[in-house]
Amino acid sequence: MPVLPSFETPRLVLRPRTTADLPDCLTMDRDPEVVRYIDGPWADPAAHRAFVEARITAAYPDGLGYWTVRTRMPEAAFLGWVLLIPLDGTGPEIEIGWRFNRASWGQGYATEAAAPVLAHARDTLGVAPIADIHPDNAASMRVAEKSGDGAIRYAG
Numbered sequence: 001m002p003v004l005p006s007f008e009t010p011r012l013v014l015r016p017r018t019t020a021d022l023p024d025c026l027t028m029d030r031d032p033e034v035v036r037y038i039d040g041p042w043a044d045p046a047a048h049r050a051f052v053e054a055r056i057t058a059a060y061p062d063g064l065g066y067w068t069v070r071t072r073m074p075e076a077a078f079l080g081w082v083l084l085i086p087l088d089g090t091g092p093e094i095e096i097g098w099r100f101n102r103a104s105w106g107q108g109y110a111t112e113a114a115a116p117v118l119a120h121a122r123d124t125l126g127v128a129p130i131a132d133i134h135p136d137n138a139a140s141m142r143v144a145e146k147s148g149d150g151a152i153r154y155a156g
């Protein structure tokens with residue numbers, strides 16, 4: 001079992017993603033606006049499910065993986081996820097990423113959720129993650145910019 005801490009922020013709870021989160025993740029990815037700038041097998045339901053399932057059950061190095069982001073109790077509504085994983089699956093660079101369902105956009109959730117993950121990367125793992133963002137993905141660029149303070153580098 002990989003070692004992955006949980007985090008709480010004023011509005012959010014981040015817990016290691018599990019297969020219980022699979023339906024919410026698949027629903028989120030089925031929104032074309034959500035995956036607009038991201039390559040993946042979104043149009044093929046079986047391949048999509050297998051892809052996300054494999055990512056959930058993969059054995060990541062300690063301290064790395066995906067965190068499901070939910071609102072704090074009592075609602076515990078699924079909002080999306082933040083990742084911290086080896087870049088291109090192998091590293092040694094570490095990638096940070098985020099994906100949230102459209103209904104939650106524009107409320108500062110991605111930036112709030114990225115904060116403890118970045119602190120974990122810096123303080124526990126001693127790494128400065130890389131964000132691999134499509135240049136037209138202005139919202140994601142803005143999250144990286146707001147969160148970075150020099151801590152996030154860009155791929156490419």
Ligand SMILES: CC(C)(COP(=O)(O)OP(=O)(O)OC[C@H]1O[C@@H](n2cnc3c(N)ncnc32)[C@H](O)[C@@H]1OP(=O)(O)O)[C@@H](O)C(=O)NCCC(=O)NCCS
Binds near residue numbers: 099110111140
């Ligand atoms: C990127 C994403 C996670 C941002 O989530 P979010 O919770 O809305 O992010 P935040 O509210 O913390 O911050 C978004 C910022 O981008 C800005 N923004 C949003 N859309 C924008 C646009 N089209 N152009 C410029 N800025 C934009 C917002 O105004 C905000 O900045 P501000 O606080 O200075 O006003 C969300 O849009 C998403 O899930 N997109 C689809 C998946 C994706 O592309 N993930 C990233 C792959 S690299």
